[in-house]
Amino acid sequence: MQLTVLGRYGAYPAAGGACSGYLLQDGDTNLLLDCGSGIVSRLQNFCSWTNLSAIVITHFHADHYLDLYPLRYALQLSKFNKRKDKLLVLVPPGGDIELTRIFSNEESKKSFADPFLFREIGSEEERIGSLQLNFLQVNHPVPTYAVKVRNNNCQLVYTSDTSFHGQLIDFSKGSSLLLAESTLRNEDEDRSELTGHLTAGQAGELASIAGVKKLMLTHFWPEFSLEQYAKEAGETYGKEVIIAEEGESYWID
Ligand SMILES: [Zn+2]
Ligand SMILES: [Zn+2]
Incomplete structure (x- = not known):
């Protein structure tokens, strides 16, 4: 399974960067985890929308779903779109209502939703092509889901946005790669519960307790030092951590 980091920033992107989006x-099978601002542009370097198998939107914060709006136009208007079926989008409960809220009339709502097939994330397993997906609701101000993705050889867990959540330990066990948000620095720990985000140190601690093979940090605040994130997570993980690099692909096994 190959992971390509399309965007790694939380809230808003750094210059030249993009918000959350990860292509597996x-x-x-081509699975997109989150579709924040800048992702449609980046996606085209690696996979056409015709070949996307599904998208998972982990929660309704703009840095995780905003590019569904330009994607809709690509699917409807691009002469390069050859897909015959609707594109499956797994969303938190109430997702289709949430996504069409910005449109003022029923016709616009219908038109936006037309190229997509929205399905609500639940407790049951999803199968997307060769991949099996499981979900865990995590701690964030809006309903948010961590995602576990497995094939026959390996397993990736993406935390999405969350503060430290005990159930994530069991959920992450056996992972070849834990893709963990680390929005905060250790010195910001008092804001962790309130904002629903991990510090780098907590991301390392989660990876260490769960015993994951590799830890990749992501969802960075654009103004914070990447070196500091890596150092603080490394101290609790006890091993070297990977900083998610936009445009880079990583083989997971
Ligand atoms: Zn976010
Ligand atoms: Zn969020």
């Missing part, structure tokens, strides 16, 4: 590719 396994044979013919």
